[in-house]
Amino acid sequence: MSEVDLKKYVDLGLSMGADYVELRFEDLTTEYIVHVNGRIKEIGSSRTVGIGIRVLVDGHLGFSATDGLSRESLKYAINEAISAAKSTEDITKFSGGEIHSKSYIIPNIKVHPLSISWEEKVKLVSNIYMNATDVESAIKDRDYCPKDVKIKNVTIRYVSVSGIKHIVNSEGIEVNFKPLVTGIAISVVSARNGILGDGYVTVGGSIDYKVLLDEIYSKVYDATWKSIEKTIAKPPKPYEGTVIVRPEVTGLFAHESFGHMSEGDFVASGSSPLKDMLGSEIASEHVTIVDSGVVNYKYGIYLPVDDEGVTTQPVRLVDKGIDSGFLHSRISAAELGVSSTGNGRAQSHRHMPIVRMRNTFFEQGDWSEEEMIRECKSGILVDDGRGGQAELDGTFTFSASRGYIIEKGEIKEPIRDIILTGNILEMLKHVRGSGKEVLIDAAPFGGCGKGGQSVYVGIGGPTLLVDLLRVGGRVG
């Protein structure tokens, strides 16, 4: 519960002339440790407390936010929201829905990160550092071992974000939720003959602290090995053909490219090419893409309710190749005459909820990666997505930090700094198979940006076998 009587201020907003008033209180604390080259570079906490206010006045929408919780601050902020609403000529409607009063908690959190002492967290990052600099262990059992490698940098980031959200509106919705996203990222930079290589692993999501530890310890040597291997990797030559994409890159296709096209605001405004495609076959039968606030895979963010107080619903965006659903806030749902799917999310109390994804991923198939490599015969395998950009017409440019050439059904030399380009609506038609294991990356480093807001999301899926993808590369 918030420290402010939100209902009182909802009533105040109504008495000041608003027809609808919604107050969203947030008190979120971020704890962080940045550990660089064996010592703590930064350690601290950041707490943000405040209230976002959304009003309708004669059907006109206005928003304001304040960090002040006094009556004077809140009255001023409500007035600002009403003034903003009066300045617009556009009419906004909200979809109806369940009026409920609920409190949500994340299941299976036995050890909350906030319950762990700072001393213990410091010990954790120090231990990870020791492992990450252990080159002998990192190169053990590898097929080849470059000589004269020096570790130039090891950076470990620990972050946990947690607190409370309390949403009350004049329709009678009242929601309490205690969100949590926590994660660890390890970045290693190695050098060999003046060439730098970087390796990166992350673990995160709405997960128990002990689970986080088990996962990250199992991945430390990977970060070091990736950086070492990258010092011998070469940028690929331009290529078009079969590409195997590992889960992190699969997640980019699910989220950046297809997910945004399925956001209801873009569909309602006509910006998305999917507008008239519900029920159409748009992908191969091996493609099922889901967006959900709650997932059973390792390890998403847990979002049982959105920032408009709507209980989140899982949405099949693509079901076995058929375009099947869109993501909605209350506003985009009203524009298309449907119900909200619980995708109204805001970066903080200082931002208005807009249509955002939650955990977006390809569903699992029945291939092993070995089967895909054998089947591929010659091509490229790409790993470690580094983000990218996608346009609403489906055009995408994604980066992968590393990968391998595949020849005669076997993995050959490593490659680095790979760019994938194309159009998602074409690419989805060429998915020939998907792997058995779905992995979701929901670590709280970065996030998804849209409309000047960044929110934590989960992205992922299994390894995919794609018959036709374009890989940018270097000439000469």
Added chain:
Amino acid sequence: MVEEILKKVLNYALKSGADEAEVYLRRYKEKFIKGEGEKLTPSSIIGNNLAIRVSVGKKIGLVSTSTLNLNKLYEEVDRAISIAKVSDEDKYWHGLPDPTKPIAKEVYSDELSSLEIADMMKDCRLLYKEAERESRDIKICELYNSVVTWEKWIINSRGIEAYDRGAGEHFVVMAKGKSAKREVSIYDGWSDTKVIRNKVDITIDVINRVKTLFEAEKLGKPMKASIIFSPLTLAEILQFVFTPAIRADNVEEGRSPLHDKLGKEVCSKELSITDDGTLADGLATSKYDDEGVAKRRTEVIKNGVLTSFLYNTYYARKVGKESTGNAFRARGIVGISYTNLVIHGNNKTLDNLISEIDEGIFVMGFPMNPHSSNYVTGEINAVLYEAYYIKSGSIEKPLYPLNVSGNIYEAFKEIRIAGKPIKTMFSIYLPYMILQSLTVA
């Protein structure tokens, strides 16, 4: 009132066991309009970012909060001290900064700070009308317009009592259209320390650029090309592949390929780069950086030779230098950022540059995906969305989007420059430049 609260917090920290303490507060008010299709939504936000840094011996603790409630701030001080106590001792910690006299003049617009959201809405509505008048087929599909005014206080136990303020307007518009051949959407933007009066011109220009790109053709084959970059295009790429590499924290921690290049030639003699926090009317000009040190002018590259990195107080003292006034704060963490980065120009013209090229590419507008470039290795990766083919010294035709890849330092070895530096919304000021040895495909 605010000053009193900050002093009480500082004194409480010193009484509670901190050897040194610093309190930072940034208060801001933002009026923001977002346009989706033709629908405009207004917002008004008032925010506080208060940060406390304490040292206990050579151990540092950081906290930040949005509250100005004194009792809660005392709790935050206690938290900062307890965090400092468990932190590692840092032998390079030589204390908080000392007072310095400001060099830059305040950049503040009363007109901007008094702008009402109703006036901003009226201006934005006008843009849609003007866009409609210019073209019925090409529409504004997204629009962002914000006005931010801010005040900043920094006090520390070494005697810094800095106050600063500023204001800025930011405008981004995206237009979209469809021809029989293709769908095109591009955007442009501008930032200023004064009211932006040419929003209509920017909008009409974007619409006309969409029209031009309807006629785009495919490049056909990957090629190593001479590319003329417009200031905006290169500025955004440099933000991801170059500016982090001149930050002393990345240099000291082994994440910059320039770490061992100080005093050495790192690029063409034609290239000189200055970081100038005092630039008249500069987007990032203000009296103090985020730890209360006066902003100043620092030569980073002179005639191709790397002459300095950018420092805050900690990283400067670590290597026996003075801060260059580049401290930057986010969530209480004191990092380093460029201020106004200026790439020096000459008296040539863009026409000179184009006429020098037998076969090449001219690019303008925002690139896509520049953030996948890697400053640790210097690798550029981006998509050039507005590209034109140059043949025999003249621009021949628009092209479909091109991938560009290559190494920024190899590209910097052979550059040509035309004109004076032009302001971009990233507070990077640079002329038109030709970069060689990059691959486009």
